[in-house]
Amino acid sequence: MNSDIDIGSVLPEIVSETFEGMAFLEVWPSTESIPGLEDLQWLWARVGVHTPVCGVITVALPGDLAQKVTRQMYGVIEEKDLKRTVLDAMGEIANTIAGKLVGKVVPEKKVMNLGLPETGKGFPDYASPLTHVFCTDEGMPVIIAADLEEN
């Protein structure tokens, strides 16, 4: 891993590019603490990173925002397909952010290998320095946790 690169410094651009590119949504680092995070109905997706570094990248969105992002990505969604499609969209976002982040912190000549996205519900334990809180232009929170270390 290129230890000269601080994950916190590259993550905002990656997150912003990903949400704008995939869901036409502006997202930037939250400069103020957002009250009541734990009261929201959270959905999360995480992707394991296997080589050349190892770790996990997790993306968590409130359910309402996850639905909005999904509709932005896929257009009209039938109600019967909504749950599955939201989880698919969450996985795609986590996968994209993980790939971009790992691409920034490892040398270009190293082949990256990522795992399949996993998804779930609930407010994960994000009270750590690995957690980064972002905010949409409508004030909705987006949480990213990036835990990477040398193999």
Add this chain to the structure above:
Amino acid sequence: MFIRRCMEIAGERSAEFVEVEGGDEVLQVLEGGAADLLLTDLTMPGLDGTELVRRIRSNQKWQTMPIIVITSAKNPAKEAELLGLGATVVLGKPVSPALISQALKTIYAGEKMT
């Protein structure tokens, strides 16, 4: 699903799509009939994209079918690996209708696409 949506926005509405979960199912579909193009994610349940490309290119029947691999793990090393195995184009995520459209133009240069 996202890739299909991009294809539709890119103007490929008249194409017939067959969507499957993983690489094993791709091989079953190919065995069952001809396909003009394969768009595949790299990371999939079961047979992954790397092994899928390897198996497709080892079969004489599928030597010329264009393969677009879409991956979040794209960097020069990964792209070289996949192209070396026989992928036609490697796209990094996030893909967009414009990116897919450009890839199709590259593959079908000189042919009408819409």
